[in-house]
Amino acid sequence: MADALIQRRADRILPIVTGVGLLLIAAVAVYLLWPAANPAAQRERVIQEITVLQPPPPPPPPEPEEKIMEEEPEIVEPTDDPKVQEDVDTPVETPTDAPPSPNPSSEAAGLDRAADAGSDSFRLAAGKGGGLFGRGGGGGGGGGWGAFVETHVRRALQRDPRTRSANGFVRVALTIDPNGRFVGAALRSTTGDNKLDAAIRDVLSGLPPLGRGRPPKVEGLTNATINMKRTDG
Known part of the structure; x- marks a missing residue:
């Protein structure tokens, strides 16, 4: 009688234990596979989303152009560099009977x-x-x-x-x-x-x-x- 009673109780408890075990297994699976329930997976996903590629470095600035200075035209000088002689007026004695001077215009x-x-x-x-x-x-x-x-x-x-x-x-x-x-x-x-x-x-x-x-x-x-x-x- 006692063995039969234990057997009946075991038959009643076994489905319950089996169901609880299956629920635990399902919960663990959901925990591992669901991103919100797995902080490590969530953090890894967030890190992948915010990865930003560095832009290429800007090109070097162009070198400043050198200004070409215009040379002033040189004054043409005599090739033999002669010294300019100053005009010197030499006084000339005019005779008393000299003829009248010619026309100033000519x-x-x-x-x-x-x-x-x-x-x-x-x-x-x-x-x-x-x-x-x-x-x-x-x-x-x-x-x-x-x-x-x-x-x-x-x-x-x-x-x-x-x-x-x-x-x-x-x-x-x-x-x-x-x-x-x-x-x-x-x-x-x-x-x-x-x-x-x-x-x-x-x-x-x-x-x-x-x-x-x-x-x-x-x-x-x-x-x-x-x-x-x-x-x-």
Whole structure:
């Protein structure tokens, strides 16, 4: 009787124990497989989601470009660097019975009607070369050659729009080769206007050749005083 009673109780308890065991196994499985119930798996997932790739480093800044300095144009100087001779007026004794002086206008133009025998084909005086142009060509020869060169330079200044309306006198030193080409030019005075002085130097550096060669007995350096406002006539 007692054994039968124990057997019946065991038969009743066994299903209950089996059910409880199955529930525990199911709970453990759910715990292990469910992400919310597994903090380690949850933390690993969160870490994977917030992984951020580092952006590539920025390219190096471009090197600054070097500024190219514009060179100022050099003033053309005489090749043999001659010294400019100052014009020196030598007093001349005038005889008491000297004839009246010639017309100032013709003397200012560098023309000498009384010296036609020594004049060249341009009707320029070969002797005095005075008037507005001083004494001849300075270190460059007689008055005829100096006046011819001065007229050539003055016309070049009057053709340029930057110097066309300029007034006054300027002193220049010019070096001319035997073929009549200008190989050196320098401004020896100033107008008081830096821009005008620069324009005059620019014109002097680009003077066209003369219409004839330099006379054999005339030196290459010619000092001249140019009346920029004077007109030929």
